[in-house]
Amino acid sequence: MAADTSRTSNMSGTDFFATQKILARTEESLHEYQAELELQNQALRTAQVETRVALGRYRALFETLPLPALVLDAHGLLQEANTAALIFFGFKQHRQAMNHSVFRLLGMSEDVRLAQTLKEVTAERQQVLRDWVIRDAQGIEHTVEGHVSVLNATFHLDGHRLLLLLDRSDQAHREREGQIFQALLDNANALIYAFDRDGRCVLANAHLAKVLERTTDKLIGSARQEWLNSTELQLQVQNDHQVFINQRPITVDETLQLRGGLKRHFVSHKFPLKDGCGRVFAVAGISTEVTAQRQMEQRLQWAMAVFNQGSEGVLICDERNSIVQVNSAFQRITGYSEDQVMGRNPSLMASGRHDLAFYRQFWHELVAYGHWEGEIWNRRKDGAVYPQWLRVSRVSKQGSLPGSFVGVFSDLSIRKASEEEIERLAFYDLLTNTPNRHLLRDRLEQAIRVGTRERTQFAVLFLDLDHFKEVNDVHGHDVGDEVLIEVSQRLQAALRAQDTVCRQGGDEFILLLCPIDQPGAQICVQKLLTAMAQPFLTTQGELKLSASIGVAMFPDDARSVQTLMRNADSAMYEAKHNGRNNYSFFSADMAQQSALRVAIERSLRSAVGTDELTLHFQPKLDLSSGALLGAEALLRWNSPTLGIMAPDTFIPVAEESGLIVPLGTWVLEQALAQIKAWHASGMGWLQVSVNVSAGQFWKQDLPELVANRLRASSVPAAMLDLELTERVAMVNPQEGVLICQRLKRLGVSLSMDDFGTGYSSLSYLSRLPMDVLKIDQSFVQRLGDDQHDAQIVRSVVQLAHSLNLRTVAEGVETTEQHRFLQTLGCDQGQGYLFARPLPASAFAQWWQEHLARSLLQPFS
Numbered sequence: 008m009a010a011d012t013s014r015t016s017n018m019s020g021t022d023f024f025a026t027q028k029i030l031a032r033t034e035e036s037l038h039e040y041q042a043e044l045e046l047q048n049q050a051l052r053t054a055q056v057e058t059r060v061a062l063g064r065y066r067a068l069f070e071t072l073p074l075p076a077l078v079l080d081a082h083g084l085l086q087e088a089n090t091a092a093l094i095f096f097g098f099k100q101h102r103q104a105m106n107h108s109v110f111r112l113l114g115m116s117e118d119v120r121l122a123q124t125l126k127e128v129t130a131e132r133q134q135v136l137r138d139w140v141i142r143d144a145q146g147i148e149h150t151v152e153g154h155v156s157v158l159n160a161t162f163h164l165d166g167h168r169l170l171l172l173l174d175r176s177d178q179a180h181r182e183r184e185g186q187i188f189q190a191l192l193d194n195a196n197a198l199i200y201a202f203d204r205d206g207r208c209v210l211a212n213a214h215l216a217k218v219l220e221r222t223t224d225k226l227i228g229s230a231r232q233e234w235l236n237s238t239e240l241q242l243q244v245q246n247d248h249q250v251f252i253n254q255r256p257i258t259v260d261e262t263l264q265l266r267g268g269l270k271r272h273f274v275s276h277k278f279p280l281k282d283g284c285g286r287v288f289a290v291a292g293i294s295t296e297v298t299a300q301r302q303m304e305q306r307l308q309w310a311m312a313v314f315n316q317g318s319e320g321v322l323i324c325d326e327r328n329s330i331v332q333v334n335s336a337f338q339r340i341t342g343y344s345e346d347q348v349m350g351r352n353p354s355l356m357a358s359g360r361h362d363l364a365f366y367r368q369f370w371h372e373l374v375a376y377g378h379w380e381g382e383i384w385n386r387r388k389d390g391a392v393y394p395q396w397l398r399v400s401r402v403s404k405q406g407s408l409p410g411s412f413v414g415v416f417s418d419l420s421i422r423k424a425s426e427e428e429i430e431r432l433a434f435y436d437l438l439t440n441t442p443n444r445h446l447l448r449d450r451l452e453q454a455i456r457v458g459t460r461e462r463t464q465f466a467v468l469f470l471d472l473d474h475f476k477e478v479n480d481v482h483g484h485d486v487g488d489e490v491l492i493e494v495s496q497r498l499q500a501a502l503r504a505q506d507t508v509c510r511q512g513g514d515e516f517i518l519l520l521c522p523i524d525q526p527g528a529q530i531c532v533q534k535l536l537t538a539m540a541q542p543f544l545t546t547q548g549e550l551k552l553s554a555s556i557g558v559a560m561f562p563d564d565a566r567s568v569q570t571l572m573r574n575a576d577s578a579m580y581e582a583k584h585n586g587r588n589n590y591s592f593f594s595a596d597m598a599q600q601s602a603l604r605v606a607i608e609r610s611l612r613s614a615v616g617t618d619e620l621t622l623h624f625q626p627k628l629d630l631s632s633g634a635l636l637g638a639e640a641l642l643r644w645n646s647p648t649l650g651i652m653a654p655d656t657f658i659p660v661a662e663e664s665g666l667i668v669p670l671g672t673w674v675l676e677q678a679l680a681q682i683k684a685w686h687a688s689g690m691g692w693l694q695v696s697v698n699v700s701a702g703q704f705w706k707q708d709l710p711e712l713v714a715n716r717l718r719a720s721s722v723p724a725a726m727l728d729l730e731l732t733e734r735v736a737m738v739n740p741q742e743g744v745l746i747c748q749r750l751k752r753l754g755v756s757l758s759m760d761d762f763g764t765g766y767s768s769l770s771y772l773s774r775l776p777m778d779v780l781k782i783d784q785s786f787v788q789r790l791g792d793d794q795h796d797a798q799i800v801r802s803v804v805q806l807a808h809s810l811n812l813r814t815v816a817e818g819v820e821t822t823e824q825h826r827f828l829q830t831l832g833c834d835q836g837q838g839y840l841f842a843r844p845l846p847a848s849a850f851a852q853w854w855q856e857h858l859a860r861s862l863l864q865p866f867s
């Protein structure tokens with residue numbers, strides 16, 4: 008300025024003024040410039056303030072960013088790091104972070120990607136590194152997004168990169184959860200689903216879609232009635248409803264049966280799905296298929312039913328032989344409940360009947376062959392020992408399943424009892440419980456085998472009680488049974504244990520004394536007769552009995568069962584014949600008689616209906632007037648092989664063999680034919696008596712037969728008289744009375760033959776509708792000699808008359824007898840004195856002569 012002023016003093020005024028002017032303008036300009044400069048300074052200061060404010064704001068912004076932010080140079084060295092970044096990477100101070108390599112911070116694994124990104128990023132194009140897993144200072148992994156951008160010049164950081172790390176861990180976590188959930192859904196073997204309040208499907212997994220043969224998309228939003236039947240639908244809706252209402256999970260059994268398909272079973276766990284406000288918006292379910300289990304359970308149930316309902320007991324033991332299971336039959340048979348045997352050894356039921364060797368063998372077979380079967384005796388809980396049929400099998404260990412023993416058994420006691428009962432019925436006499444003839448036969452065969460081998464002797468005894476039938480008739484069958492039981496006991500008591508007492512039927516016993524010789528047998532027989540002679544005490548009082556015994560010895564008398572029996576029978580016959588209460592050893596004579604009986608039976612069988620058989624007739628006369636009142640038809644047999652056979656010989660054989668029935672019918676027909684023939688020949692009607700034996704009376708419908716033959720012959724019934732011995736009707740008195748009454752109703756006459764020889768009950772006799780009593784010839788023939796017999800005949804006559812019966816005396820041989828009988832009041836007589844039995848023609852002649860005689864001289 009001073010330089011300018013000196014220059015101005017040397018100048019002209021104009022110049023001066025000019026200069027002054029210039030100076031003034033310059034000053035003015037300077038002022039303006041200064042003002043402008045002032046303004047500019049002002050603006051600059053303002054700008055600086057603004058910049059500082061902006062920088063501060065940005066700094067603050069940078070600092071307060073909630074995510075780590077790093078400013079990197081082109082080499083990846085840290086230039087700036089906000090507080091979040093410092094914390095994240097563990098820097099205490101800003102200084103520490105400076106020039107730190109970002110690669111070292113973020114881990115080598117992401118080097119390449121980061122380096123590439125730092126290179127490729129431009130101002131125009133930000134780069135994002137996704138799914139970047141980095142670790143913070145604590146080593147915790149974070150899934151981040153790295154946003155990389157280029158900073159512009161404004162920040163005086165040209166070419167620097169800003170790296171923002173956005174933590175996406177939560178999102179990644181959620182996404183992973185979602186993926187896991189989806190994977191679970193897709194891979195679950197259960198049905199997973201959810202239904203809203205309207206019953207629409209809001210969730211369905213792949214398995215459900217597969218089961219329903221639909222896609223998941225189609226299932227979502229659809230209603231389940233589209234695939235469920237009404238029953239299943241109702242149940243599922245109910246279940247869901249329960250969850251909606253109670254808001255608590257439930258576990259239920261559900262089924263699903265698609266059309267035509269198998270019914271599938273599920274166990275469904277259902278639970279409520281709630282929204283953020285706790286409201287249930289759907290019910291979800293996880294249904295696990297249990298079809299196989301249910302089928303298994305069903306099979307198990309069936310198996311258990313079979314297990315428990317069978318009649319055989321079952322027990323299962325584990326490897327240590329402890330009981331692990333038993334069935335109902337086991338409990339029923341053994342009496343032990345399940346609790347009482349669980350864990351116990353089956354030996355608790357051992358009976359003690361088997362020795363150690365038995366059980367050793369049992370275990371040996373079970374272990375060696377895996378099976379044992381046989382009869383074993385065990386003890387029930389009540390102590391009773393009983394037989395079982397037991398099958399035990401060893402079940403080998405299978406995988407994790409331990410081995411076991413399975414025992415199946417049946418109670419043999421009932422079977423054994425029935426077998427014993429059957430044996431008893433088959434081989435024992437029910438009344439006396441002694442062996443019957445079948446068992447005796449068996450024992451006899453055995454005795455023959457032993458006797459033959461060991462050359463020993465034995466005896467077969469036939470024992471028959473004398474007049475036993477009368478015990479039955481008089482005292483009833485119950486008393487008869489009492490006596491038979493007592494007899495069998497006495498016989499057994501009198502003999503040795505190895506001897507056999509067999510009731511053959513009726514009052515016949517067969518005894519096998521083995522071994523024994525003849526003198527020994529004789530002693531035994533005496534003992535037996537003595538035993539029988541003791542009085543029998545019955546409910547009806549004391550009874551006296553005797554027996555007749557026949558003995559056959561092995562091997563002297565016979566070597567076969569049949570012959571031994573037959574010979575003992577013959578000997579017994581002989582004993583009876585010899586006066587009862589007696590015994591007889593078999594002899595050759597008896598063998599002949601026995602053979603004769605066989606021959607008679609054989610010949611008689613072929614004689615019926617031939618002229619070998621004829622009828623003879625013996626008259627019956629009125630003892631006072633001598634008038635012919637009737638005739639008795641008596642059978643005669645002239646056998647071409649055996650000769651003339653007496654009725655007393657062949658009638659018993661006919662009775663024993665049953666031949667008496669056809670034979671008796673033939674006699675009846677012949678007698679009726681003869682009556683008719685005599686009537687036809689002009690001799691008038693004559694009553695003819697026909698003998699009827701027990702076989703005829705009981706083994707057929709006699710009244711029916713008689714009615715039939717009377718009708719066929721047209722003979723008046725009154726012309727026929729039937730002679731029955733008192734024993735015949737008394738076999739069964741009640742029934743006998745009925746049969747006699749039926750016969751009487753036919754109009755025939757009935758005579759009681761051989762009266763006095765039996766032991767009739769008079770009370771029954773009085774009920775029999777008889778017309779005539781025939782006094783046995785044994786009484787008649789002793790008349791005059793024996794006062795006692797005379798007394799009997801008198802009593803019989805009186806009895807007969809009191810019963811309104813006529814009397815006929817048989818076997819009248821002498822005039823003394825005739826007279827005596829007359830004095831005794833007997834009505835009629837029959838005997839050699841009047842006539843022998845005559846053939847029909849001879850009888851007709853006798854009849855005519857008798858008529859003529861009686862006309863000429865009255866009977867005396």
Ligand SMILES: Nc1nc2c(ncn2[C@@H]2O[C@@H]3COP(=O)(O)O[C@H]4[C@@H](O)[C@H](n5cnc6c(=O)[nH]c(N)nc65)O[C@@H]4COP(=O)(O)O[C@H]3[C@H]2O)c(=O)[nH]1
Pocket residue numbers: 625640641642653654655658671674697698699700730760761784817818819820837838839840844
């Ligand atoms: N000692 C002697 N005997 C006399 C006299 N008068 C008759 N007799 C015999 O005495 C038996 C009488 O017959 P019964 O007592 O019915 O006894 C009969 C009868 O029980 C039975 N009988 C005969 N014929 C038949 C028949 O057709 N059917 C049946 N079931 N039995 C018959 O055979 C038995 C024996 O008959 P017979 O030998 O003909 O024997 C006859 C007869 O010949 C006499 O004065 N003295």
